Amino acid sequence: MYRISLEGRGDFGEWRDAARACLAAKIPPHDMDWRLRNESAGLFGFEDDSALPAAKGDASVSVPAAFMPLAQAIVCHSDPSRFALLYRLLWRLSDDRTLLQLKADPDVARARNLEKSVRRDSHKMTAFVRFKEVPLPEGIAGRRRFIAWFEPDHFIVERKADFFQRRFTDMDWLIATPKGSARWDGETLETSRIAAEKPDLTDETDELWRTYYANIFNPARLKIKAMTAEMPKKYWKNLPEANLIPELILGAEARVLEMAAKAATEPQLFHHRIQAMAENRPAPALPDADTLEGLKHEARSCTLCPLHCTATQTVFGEGPSRADVMIVGEQPGDQEDLAGRPFVGPAGKVFNEVVSQTGMDRSKFYVTNAVKHFKYEPRGKLRIHKRPDVTEIEHCRWWLTREIDLVQPKLIVAMGATAVFALTGIKGKLSDLRGKPMPMQGDRLLFVTVHPSYLLRIPDEGKKAEEMRLFREDMATVKKMAEQICVNEVRSMRTDSTFIDMSLGIDLARNDG
Template structure:
């Protein structure tokens, strides 16, 4: 059997491999007939057989016999796995591309040996990216931040030893995280450089530099002071910080000493007298104990209603939330859009629909040709309900009691704005407006009329934008978003000026 050698110049580049693989697939060359090499790198796995040619030139004499198509999901998988350092990765990637031509659904077969191996490689690449993001330590180059050399920007160096070819994948993270300084990360597999304008990934192997900016002891002091002896789990520590990274981390020489003294420090901590809680703790506890107050008489203006909503204590959600989020929009709006509750960013800003779900809504309104400033935007529940996960506030759906407590606010907003169309986004808004009798799955995308005569109000139920964000990227998400835009398109017919 004729064998072909396809040699790559870069061990991490995807596009050169893709070009060669496409040429071989078009000429129906089976995987077992190709020897993939890296120039100056891995040796020929089939050295005992005589190869023909060295690269695409060897294929030009062979006529093209078929067209090649690969789904986006397959290309994404191959791109991710080729960042791995396994010498057999190029042969595996070509074998998958070859087999996919006859079985388009191969990637869905989790038990297939090739697919399982590829996904393991992808996972290991992601773990390597996570470790690099966690364990890179920058050191400032002394004397490198004068106006003449770097325009006043400080310059930093770092050294890291990744297991795989992940530099191009991880580089944007560091550019976003450390955008205000100039830096270089040197590795045995190449380098990353950022100067505030351009992000450059090099493939030339680097040597470990001497890095000492004089802050090593200060960092060790900080690390030792924040070390919690009561939470020492040596197995977990080694799993999260494997030994191969220790030589490049200044604090690791303290770990044996800190771990060995952990038990004594825990006993000492237990013997200490209790200290009084900070003053703000007492104020927070007092706030949590505030009794639920009945709603006062509702004002006849949106401004007055907003004042009362901000002081609402009708349910326990007012305790942990930053503030109540009131409705926003013209007092004479013909359309009212009702969401579920404020999210994290809305809770901090005090305005509805400013977070990721709000950005999706604004983009969809623009696609539908609807002026967002002509709408009155509000929520069925006025305070943010969440649970803490570390430092993050994770959204929790409000329960029925929260919806009932906030219903008078929503009803008064409707009475004051007097919209001709009310759009409910999501199940909570639907429940707040129509009670538990309607199921979102049954009415999503449909409209109906409530009331009669001058009091008639058109109703429209749509999915909440946050639900769209939770869908995996792919055809279904695109279809559901298109349905969402089509639903918003109906709003245009209600935006004519009101008749006097």
């Protein structure tokens, strides 16, 4: 059994060097005893004062890219067993580079939990560090100086020092913690792993914080579990206003009843004043209803189906007011719902990339969706896409039809089964329609292909590559069809001498240049 002692205060290089030496000596994890330095003397305190055996090969080791950030976070954890866990993972990765992908593996699961704890502690540090200004000595001018005290669970000061340097670069500051300190003087960022003692930071601003907090505390929205989850009680002792929280919680119910009684008896003069101002405000000029801008303005207040109740906003189409090619997708995704623009999420990036690869310009397309509101299923903090049903598609077809009437495209590209159904009413297999131009009313063509989001959902990499190739071929066909449309328009212009004379002033039949 070989024993190695480390300082263990967040220094990744300290563990890395020791681990390399052990790997070079081919020492398996079960023969290693990793200790903190205060548990045994010396950097390398081996049993029987024996040194590591001679290296039996190259000390370097190739690891997956994901291992480095994982190890750098875990080294900052305060669990004494973290070094043994990391060495065990490192030893196993030499035989199986896919180890970190096995979420059910006990070592991997434990490592992820440690990493999560360090990330959470880092987040809390950015949220609860509060600086207090330190007065400059009388007669001395200079930058303002601040000091803060924080009590992290782990050795995260060095990890977060850069964050505070970027955020508060215009002042001198010191963050002191029991697990190290960080200092910025406007030019140099210094960190120390030496434990600091808590300074006395009480001053007259503490009372201001208590007054402010007492006035913004809303008893009607009190959720104790959520509040303590976001601001655990261990941080309260360093926040002057926190000693008000127990009293405010106890009196919350009485204050809610008091607020309700006042609301029922007191005149709402302030609200009346706001209403009067709103009524006297001149109405903004509305865009022409027979334009895309007018249609977009009208769609913002669409309530044709229940989807408007949960979506952030209507996501209308965008592009030239007259475009030869119109792209119709299914519905907005999560990012489109937030941005208010179509095809800006992951599927939109795939679409943009393929359009660019085929030599086309997206800005010349009119891009829209069959359904204008995001339909989703909440899953924790995520909003998971949910396919719109027939009724929702049919309600939204009214908007899509008006877009087509205004844009007057010669070619409509339907991406996915929902778009095909909205445009044609057909519910057949997409594979039966894909890649086959079909005539539509108004002397325009319909071309069917898959939606880019389908490509992102394919788990098999081989099949995904094949489907991506087919999608590129479809978009190359779209390019050829668009080019043919332009050629046909030029030919029709050449045969229409009246149009040529009035619009161009030249005769293309006699001047091909």
